[in-house]
Amino acid sequence: MAEIGGGCCPPMDLMRSEPMQLVQVIVPMESAHLTVSYLGDLGLVQFKGLNSDKSPFQRTYAAQIKRCGEMARKLRFFKDQMSKAGVSPKEFLGKDVDIDLDDVEVKLGELEAELSEINANNDKLQRSYNELMEYKLVLEKAGEFFASAHRSATAQQSEIESQQVGEDALEAPLLQEEKSVDPTKQVKLGFLTGLVPREKSMVFERILFRATRGNIFIRQSVIEESVVDPNSGEKAEKNVFVVFYSGERAKSKILKICEAFGANRYPFSEELSKQAQMMTEVTGRLAELKTTISAGLDHRKILLETIGDKFEQWNLKVRKEKAIYHTLNMLSLDVTKKCLVGEGWSPVFATPEIQKALQRAAVDSNSQVGSIFQVLRTKEMPPTFFRTNKFTTAFQEIVDAYGVAKYQEANPTVFTIVTFPFLFAVMFGDWGHGICLLIATMYLVLREKKLSSQKLGDIMEMAFGGRYVILMMSLFSIYTGLIYNEFFSIPFPLFAPSAYECRDASCSEATTIGLIKTRDTYPFGVDPVWHGTRSELPFLNSLKMKMSILLGVAQMNLGIIMSFCNAKFFKSAVNIWFQFVPQMIFLNCLF
Missing domain, CATH: 3.30.70.120 (Alpha-Beta Plaits)
Structure with a gap:
């Protein structure tokens, strides 16, 4: 061949x-x-x-590829951490700097170990901070409940004592004896406090009631703001609960139900002095943890910025080395x-x-x-x-997206450079929009050296890669827009006045009746008089439709003629007589 x-x-x-x-x-x-x-x-x-007879693990440079893969994993880890922290890698504008792969491997290992340790410590501190925040909420809400209960009990006791003052002295000993209770028969209630997710609170309460056969008393208080769950690290809406129970058996059931519902439990004291002391301790620890976490995050950001300065250089080196070893294999x-x-x-x-x-x-x-x-x-x-060059690369990629020509076949890209943007312009034809497109594309073309070395977004990257395709589209759009005589869908008598004038004031409402030809035919494109008349849509649609059909048939003929060139080049008479000739006959007979 x-x-x-x-x-x-x-x-x-x-x-x-x-x-x-x-x-x-x-x-x-x-x-x-x-x-x-x-x-x-x-x-x-x-x-x-x-080496197709060998598996990838049996080849000479399998260990080096595995090594490069491990370094690539570390770089992906760094990239993920930088994106979460909002740190952008510094652009690497210089040429390939000769850096040793062993040094890169050692440096990446040290940085990964340090960053992992910082993340682990930060997670522990953040978990402790979230637990203390929940504990603080429990102290506030449960403290309010116990304080209100204490005030209510005190008020009731005062009311009872005031009622007993006016009673008869003879009846008083009998009443005191009647109301005295044996201390050995008193029942002391225990209680548990914590937080439960709000969407599970009603089910949680119902299950507790059924499991203890109603031998509990539960109070819940809604937390207005979302809190961060210490276990999942996600924000959630929760309620503070206080459950009163009697007996160790009921306590064990309640503990199991709390664990099943993901309710976090926290210790709480009935004494007001201890509550105040615990609140002071929790507030102080929260302030310390907040300062520590802030310092840790600052240190982590400095480390990530240090990584970002060399990230692109390291990434390029690792990718290149991995490609080299793949080729060596x-x-x-x-x-x-x-x-x-x-x-x-x-x-x-x-x-x-x-x-x-x-x-x-x-x-x-x-x-x-x-x-x-x-x-x-x-x-x-x-x-x-x-x-290819920078002008033809985008057109070649468009053709390759549909199929790559066989070896030494005629390349459709030569014709696509003209036909693709021109057929776009047939639909888009408006020289006002074409000028806007041309100005935007000229910016990309004139600044291509600077833009090619920068990181662009996905859409911008695609537009920059096809800048010369868009440039041709804009030029052809201006050309077809002049033919259609449309500037943002408004006609302009650019080349000469209209060849027609109205015979009377009502002729503008007619089709072409009432128009008198007073000048020579409009020299280029559609006469502006057609725009705004009743026959504008039938006339322009007919013009564009017929032109599209003619262009489409011409392009299909071009494709068949290219197949004839291929057949002549490869000296295949069979393809000429049994492929080219029937296709030409059928296509041109149909149209």
Whole structure:
């Protein structure tokens, strides 16, 4: 297939793919890494896998790939932590700096250990802070309940004592004897306090009542603001509860139910003095924890900013090293195990550049033996390679999205450079919108050197990559907009006055009746008199529809003619008589 030549179409950089050759490279082990690195920077060799019979773990550089994968994992961890902290990696604008991979590995390990330790300590402190915040709420809400109960009990006792003052002295001893209770028969109630999620509070109360057969008394108080749960670390709406019970059996049931409902329990004292003391202690510890957490977060941010300064450089180094070792695994060891043998495809024009890269790698690695480069003869179908530049790359990618042409087939990109933006302009045609699009695109084109070295958003990155496609779209849109005579959907007599005038005041409401031709035909595009008339929509729709059909049929004919060029180039008479001829007949007979 590499010997194919001739045909109706002359060979061109874009019209036909580049002539390819199968090459063999024999590289000494000491210069293999640098050789693959230089060839990768060149980007003109596609290596073939020669170790398909071995699993990935049996290949020569499996350990190095695993090592690079571990470093890539650490970098992903750093990136995730930086995104959570709102720290952006510093852009790496310089060229590839020669840094040692071993040093990068050691540095990444140290930074990961330090950052993990900081995160673990921060999590513990944050959990303690959240627990103390809940404890403080329990002290406030439960304290209010016990204080109100104490005031109510005191008021009742005073009322009873005031009633007893006016009673008869003879009856008083009998009443006192009647009301005296044996201390051994008194029942002391225990209680538990804590917080329960608000959406579970009613079910929680119902289950407690049923489990203890109603032998409990529960009070709940709503917390207005959301609190951070110490276990999950997420905000949740909760209620403070106080449960009074009798007996250890009831207590064990209540504890199990609290655990099942995720209710956090906290100790509480009945004595007001102890409550005040506990509140003071909790408030002081909260202030200390807040200061400690703030200092830890500041230290963590400084560490992440230090990582961000070198992140892009490290990431580029690790990705490049991993790609180099993946490529080295595609090469096979020779019998002596002192050289690596690789095979791959390269364009014919790239031979001198590849040889220079091999020589430079041998010199830079201080290898005593140079690499051997030779061309192999083969009957395999070579891959397709088109040389592109910054203008044609986006168009080539659009074509490749639908399908890549076979080796030495005619490349549709040559025609797509014109047809794709022009067909867009047929639909978009408005020279006002076209000018706006042109101004926006010229900004991207004129500042492409600066923008190409910056990180852009997803949408902006896509627009910048297709800036020359949009540029062609805008130019063709201005052209078709002048033909349609539309400037933001408003007609303008740019080239000459309208060729028609109204015979009377009512003619503007008619179709074309009442219009008198008083001048020569409008020189370019649609006469502005058509806009605003009743026949504007039928006329312009008819014009655009018929033009679209003609352009579509012309483009389909172009595709069939390209298949004829391919058949002539590959000297296939069968494709000419049984593919090209029937397609041309059927297509043109239908239209």
